[in-house]
Amino acid sequence: MNVLVINCGSSSLKYQVIHSDSEEVLAKGICERIGIDGRLVYQPKDGEKEVTEAAMPTHTEAVRMVLEALVNPRTGVLKSLDEINAVGHRLVHGGEKFAASTLLTEEVIQAVEECSDLAPLHNPANLIGVRACQEVLKDVPMVAVFDTAFHQTMPKEAYLYGIPYEYYEKYKVRKYGFHGTSHSYVSKRAAELLNKPYDDLKTIVCHLGNGASICAVKNGKSVDTSMGLTPLEGLVMGTRSGDIDPSAIEFLAKKENLDMAGIMNILNKESGVYGLSGISSDFRDLEAASNEGNERAAAAREVFCYRTAKYVGSYAAAMNGVDAICFTAGVGENDGKVREMICSYLGYLGIRLDSEANQKRGEEVMLSTPDSKVAVMLIPTNEELAICRETVAIVG
Numbered sequence: 001m002n003v004l005v006i007n008c009g010s011s012s013l014k015y016q017v018i019h020s021d022s023e024e025v026l027a028k029g030i031c032e033r034i035g036i037d038g039r040l041v042y043q044p045k046d047g048e049k050e051v052t053e054a055a056m057p058t059h060t061e062a063v064r065m066v067l068e069a070l071v072n073p074r075t076g077v078l079k080s081l082d083e084i085n086a087v088g089h090r091l092v093h094g095g096e097k098f099a100a101s102t103l104l105t106e107e108v109i110q111a112v113e114e115c116s117d118l119a120p121l122h123n124p125a126n127l128i129g130v131r132a133c134q135e136v137l138k139d140v141p142m143v144a145v146f147d148t149a150f151h152q153t154m155p156k157e158a159y160l161y162g163i164p165y166e167y168y169e170k171y172k173v174r175k176y177g178f179h180g181t182s183h184s185y186v187s188k189r190a191a192e193l194l195n196k197p198y199d200d201l202k203t204i205v206c207h208l209g210n211g212a213s214i215c216a217v218k219n220g221k222s223v224d225t226s227m228g229l230t231p232l233e234g235l236v237m238g239t240r241s242g243d244i245d246p247s248a249i250e251f252l253a254k255k256e257n258l259d260m261a262g263i264m265n266i267l268n269k270e271s272g273v274y275g276l277s278g279i280s281s282d283f284r285d286l287e288a289a290s291n292e293g294n295e296r297a298a299a300a301r302e303v304f305c306y307r308t309a310k311y312v313g314s315y316a317a318a319m320n321g322v323d324a325i326c327f328t329a330g331v332g333e334n335d336g337k338v339r340e341m342i343c344s345y346l347g348y349l350g351i352r353l354d355s356e357a358n359q360k361r362g363e364e365v366m367l368s369t370p371d372s373k374v375a376v377m378l379i380p381t382n383e384e385l386a387i388c389r390e391t392v393a394i395v396g
């Protein structure tokens, strides 16, 4: 079957059409600047990438334009829209209600809306994409795949914060975790590549992109992860602070005369390696700058690697051991120096990195030497394929 995978944000909509048997991507692209002016990027599997500027006042027009491109007689990859058998939607926050992907019904949409105050930037935008697809592809079954679902197996000791329990009971304030689709995909792939049963393996997945999180996967289940109630907790990220002393919020608010929105904006958008370096959130820029002797850029990378290594160590402790450590996402897949810096803290685990293998990027590679006590692996993530598989499992 052909699955349309949709990842919808407030002003953009990423899409892929995947043939589920061959797992081949027939076409992919993005609608950008929805509600502003509008731009469609369309890349068919055997053709040239096309960029079309066109008015997209709402997401419904964006979905219509994607569908028109898919069935375009000259460059389309489908003969008609009947060839789209299902749609898989990425949804960010499923709260405690969704521990797995689910068929999108009106009740499900309502339940996702109820979780929206936990992810006010993401869930409403995701649902706009769902509504737009429903409007245009009326009878096609749709599936919700949640970023949080994989982490619903975390035990209480991992997900409860040390604050009055009534806030968990009243408002469900707890750790949820994100990037679940990626952590699940990569940890499963690690078991396959190691030829070991998934439910008998301790894996730590380092999803290091612009947003970054780590997950401890024990016997096929997420038992801890670094992001929390929101994607702000945990690692130092591109522009997000990750863990800080909560009292710093009050201190900075007073010193800088900021309200809560101002502080949250700083922690989400002005912090991380961007805030530390004062240069960029992109690790390529940081490497170039630190090679030219910029000390803040060098320090930003060191802070990022140190924090990541500390989380790896804590998850090895949480699982009482680790069999495999996997690197994925933009930084994890491409930046060998960062992987090396992180692994340099992990010698006590018996890790030995193969420096030649560690030069590789963007492909599945064993990064550790045969005598390393823990397998270190580079596994490119593929969240769209994982959403396609989930969709087929539910609709198929």
Ligand code: ADP
Binding pocket: 208, 209, 210, 211, 212, 238, 281, 282, 283, 284, 329, 330, 331, 334, 335
């Ligand atoms: P997200 O999905 O969270 O936006 P990605 O996983 O796409 O992020 O990662 C994007 C980041 O990956 C970039 O900001 C950059 O820091 C990093 N990156 C991409 N390519 C390279 C590269 N060749 N070398 C080092 N870092 C890279």
